Amino acid sequence: MTGGSVELDELERDALTELVNIGVSRAAASLRKMVGEQVLLSVPSVEIVSRAVAASLIGEREIEELVAVRQDFSGAFSGRALLIFPHANSLELVHAVLGDAVGADELPSMEEEALAETGNIILNGCLATMANMLRQPLVMSLPVVLRGDSPHLFEVIAEFGSSGPVLFLYINFSVRERDIRGYIAMLMDLPSLEALKLLINRFIAHVMDDDVNNAI
């Protein structure tokens, strides 16, 4: 390691943010179909930070118990994607996804599966769009549902990948008309970031090329 000094220049960061934005926007459209209500998104935030800072960026804002759906991805670059929301929201989300097809008494038993499937659709949708645009296939693990408070979430971030800083991406989302809000977060360690940086540069070169019409 060279002290972990992979940096993204302005255009690389811009391109990555735009890729994430397109991926998350498509994923939001899928979620909208599932819950039947408009899904609002923030502008993505892309930062290279220490694990402690990454954990605190989400953890510090939430004092409640959290639920997270985790999916790891690997390929030319690898990382961990998380869909995180306050535990108090999770039944509401499950209810929104399942609608009235399932009675209130049955909801809790369906919760785990519905959360995993919702996470799968959102995280896969986002990652697949990014993979397509970068022209590099990614393999996604099965979704895992995690529960716990911020310190527990911190462990999920701290134990991830090789040591050193991480590329941390996050976006807030909320469902209009329903009390559902949360975050989509993505983590990549430095070896992955170096690989990603190469792909982003190839992508930038590609979209700048006048001869290619449908590059982006």
Add this chain to the structure above:
Amino acid sequence: MTVTVLIVDDSKLARIVTGKKLAALQPEWRRLEASNADEAMAMVRESPVDVALVDYNMPGRNGLELAAELRALWPTMPIAVTTANVQDEIIANTRAVNAVFVAKPVTEEGLSSFVAGAALRLRMPS
């Protein structure tokens, strides 16, 4: 008359891509860029433009809010809202301000009907 088109997107890369696709379709059009709604409004108040292409998800006011402001000032200006966010509400709100929805990533094909319609509109007496 030279047609002036304003491209509004917080991503510089996205502005470059949109500009290139636009240049391929209408090489004569003069292209201006703004990175957010405030900057765009300041530019058009200084010097009006003929066509606007605005990104939806931007820091500050979003592209639909900007499109509504532009529409209030210029009832017939061709405006497109660009986004990958194909939710029904966003498409409906785009139509409600009489703007055209253009899917991101922006392609020449995706832009062509908006641009052809805009060129036609600009040749008609307003």
